[in-house]
Amino acid sequence: MILGTGGAAKAVVFVLQKLNIPYSIASRQPQDGQVSYEEVHAHIERFPLIINTTPLGMAPKVESCPDLPYDQMKAGHLLYDLVYNPETTEFMQRGLARGLPVKNGLEMLYGQAEKAWEIWNTPADQSANQ
Numbered sequence: 001m002i003l004g005t006g007g008a009a010k011a012v013v014f015v016l017q018k019l020n021i022p023y024s025i026a027s028r029q030p031q032d033g034q035v036s037y038e039e040v041h042a043h044i045e046r047f048p049l050i051i052n053t054t055p056l057g058m059a060p061k062v063e064s065c066p067d068l069p070y071d072q073m074k075a076g077h078l079l080y081d082l083v084y085n086p087e088t089t090e091f092m093q094r095g096l097a098r099g100l101p102v103k104n105g106l107e108m109l110y111g112q113a114e115k116a117w118e119i120w121n122t123p124a125d126q127s128a129n130q
Helices: 006-018 038-044 089-098 107-119
Strands: 025-027 049-052 080-081
Touching: 025 038, 080 089
Parallel strands: 049 080
Antiparallel strands: none
């Protein structure tokens, strides 16, 4: 389950498609093929991987988090938050409180930085051969 529909969500969709991992997208105002947050509430057990691509929980509003039925999450759920500041978001803390594995977006940020460095620092004649 991908929470959000912005640019970060589109990047997550690209990767999940490339890895052949099925997904759903939750939106406050769902479009065709998306689900509402109410549907996520009603069927949380169907979504073992929950990826937060929204800015909820990001500094300075660290107390916010996606409105989900955390009390219904159990073993088998994994929470991934693209937010990396703070290191452990409220979304992640709620998962940890239930004994669930969580991960933040810091590794993704590093990967983006490394790729950007490579793109901007590869001489044009070398990048044409790649």
